[in-house]
Amino acid sequence: MTAVSVTAFAAVLAEAVELLRGLRRRRTAVPEARSLAAAWAATHPEARAQLVVGLRPDSPLVDYDLLVEHPEGGTVALSASPDDGVPWPAEHSAHWAAGNWAAGYLVTVDRVRLRVAEALMLLPRRPYGDRDVHDEIVEQCLLMNETLEDGEPLDDADIRAATEEFRAGHGLRDRASTLAWLAEMSLSGEQFEAFIAGIARRRRFRRRKEAELAPGHFAAHRCDFDRVRALWVTGSQPVNGELLRGVGGLLGCGEAVVTVGARWARDLPAPLRHAAHDTLVGPVAYGDGYLTGIVLERRVGRDDPETLVAAGETAFDEWLAGRRRRASIEWHWL
Incomplete structure (x- = not known):
């Protein structure tokens, strides 16, 4: 998330409250509410705002969060209650205890409705990079939607890879720990096999989609896949770039972090991504301090297997983000 000040965030919250207060609460107005919320979110991308629609059982009204x-870090949840004479605690408790949650459902994403127990099984013990729990659950539901009609048989390699991924993510080191986990989750062997098959189908879909998208993404973003070896220094004080030509000269600097390595151009700090070979960059403002760097080597990106794998992963992430923007996502909170 792009860093914003507390004051700026307070202004975002104030706008969010006004947005919620202005949404019409009839079920028939939900598409309009989603459109308004999406338009507002687009003006504040750093907030990663998401509208949650709560459907009341046997009622034409909905609630919004x-x-x-x-x-x-973390997520702030906002709710707004109209001045309609109904006490807020009573109305809010009805909202959060709506029927979907009572039935054990956590979220509905398009055609997939996920139970709480299923979500707990999907989530690994270790987090996925900088994504939060909500992102991981929604991503898995989106992939489930894409594989609903997948009747193609799975081969042994698919099953083994899915099993290894699952065990690694849940810290299950051996057969004994896996059996103990199954007992804890009250899962039969047949249920576990079906669960692993679902993981395997989603892995296969992702692998094929990455291979499909990779050539086009590489062609459109070739310079992002230059292989670049660079050296850069970040710190609270600017560093003279000429000192980088002899790293010993950095010993007289204050506290700083020195990095040297090879990266895809897209993975370098932004000031270095498109710099030519032997070009000094900086010092420039970067993060909370300054960056000074030099490109030691730059090789033009080629469509070899390693590069296409990287291009496919990036293209898939972009495809998935677009798929999420088009999805209908409803959380069924308690």
């Missing part, structure tokens, strides 16, 4: 990412 807005999830907004805090600049220092």
